[in-house]
Amino acid sequence: MSKIYVLHENNEWTIHLQNRLEELSLPYELWHLDEGVIDLSSEPPEGVFYNRISASSHTRDHRFAPEFTEAVLAWLERHGRIVVNGTRALRLEVSKVNQYMALNAGGIQTPKTLAAVGKKHIIDAANSLGMPSFITKHNRAGKGQGVQLFHSVNALQDYIDGANFDEPVDGITLIQQYIESPESFIIRHEFIGGKFLYGVKVDTSEGFELCPADACSIDDMFCPTDKPQTAATAKFEILKNYRPAFIDAYEAFLQENDIQVAGIEAIQDADGISYAYDVNTNTNYNSDAEKIAGQFAMLELAKYLAARLQES
Structure with a gap:
């Protein structure tokens, strides 16, 4: 069967x-x-x-x-x-470098990023970026792993020379342009069957950990697992009547790369320019936000898989 x-x-x-x-x-x-x-x-x-x-x-x-x-x-x-x-x-x-190259090939803007292996080259990359504030992140990551904000190369040097330096599992550290949003949020765009389902606004005021899953590890300090969200206090909020023009480019990107289920995270700067910076192909959903909005992505995903099963 x-x-x-x-x-x-x-x-x-x-x-x-x-x-x-x-x-x-x-x-x-x-x-x-x-x-x-x-x-x-x-x-x-x-x-x-x-x-x-x-x-x-x-x-x-x-x-x-x-x-x-x-x-x-x-x-x-x-x-x-x-x-x-x-x-x-x-x-x-498993590779943000691959993500950015594929997004760029689809005409989708990403933050300026340098990839470096080796501590000396991480510093060289930060100097080459030439920006007063920047972030580091792991090439293979997830759950915001390795994401830190620095306001100087000296601060980065202290970090990589210190005991708390977090070595990426694949050895590749990304030095990336810091996109400062006028408000402290990003938007995660969810797709099922390659088609846009909804956008969820994620409050980033407490940090870079943006895990939407209900079951996060104890280390995930900013994941909302302690208490139910309300509409007034929600860290995750599904947006109503939201479909920006760039969604068509996102859908085309997913089709071009044979991705059927994904969440694409994006941030908007003070000039209204949106930058895509992460593609999650094992996307999770926040049940509190979905209950408030009356939309249920896992149910839609199960229906999509059922339709594909009819093709087998």
Whole structure:
């Protein structure tokens, strides 16, 4: 029997999708791909395979989940199985450099960014950027990992020479233009089936940790897991009647890169220019914000997977 197969490495981020699949009485199976064995001479089962492996898997001691998942995806794609968020999506998920190059190729503006390996070259990159304020981030990250704001190269030097320097898992540190928004928020644009679903306004006044999931690790200080949100206090707010002109370019970017499910984060500067700076292909949703808005992305995702299952 054909099923929906969910490829993942984090049970807590998968439970909401499981609930929706069960609500719709859909056959499914979870493949936890932090480790395992794959017989490349065998044929995969029939069905739809939805990849939601995260760039932050190494923070959960699943260091090689992306690499193993890429092997599984190659096997599935070789045999012509229906794959949602396949090899190309995974490669963008685990590399912001790949994301920015693909976004730029689609005519989408991103912040000026330099990629550096080695502490000396990180400093060289900051000097080359030539901006009074800038941020650092990891090339393979997630959950805001490695994101810090600096107001001088000297401050960056103190950081990388200190005990708290956070070495990126792939060795690549990004030095990036700091886009200062007139108000402390970014907007995350959610897409299912490659089509825009909604935009969610995210309050950034407390820091760069922007995890929208209900189940975040204890380290995720700025993720709203302690108490329910209200419309007045919400860190995450789904916007009504929101569809800016650049959504068409975002949808075209997703189609060009064979990405069906994603969240694209963007920030607007004082001149009204929007910069896309992160593409999340294992996107999560905030249930408090969805209850207030009456929109439920995991339900829409389950319906989309059900439609794809009919094609298998």
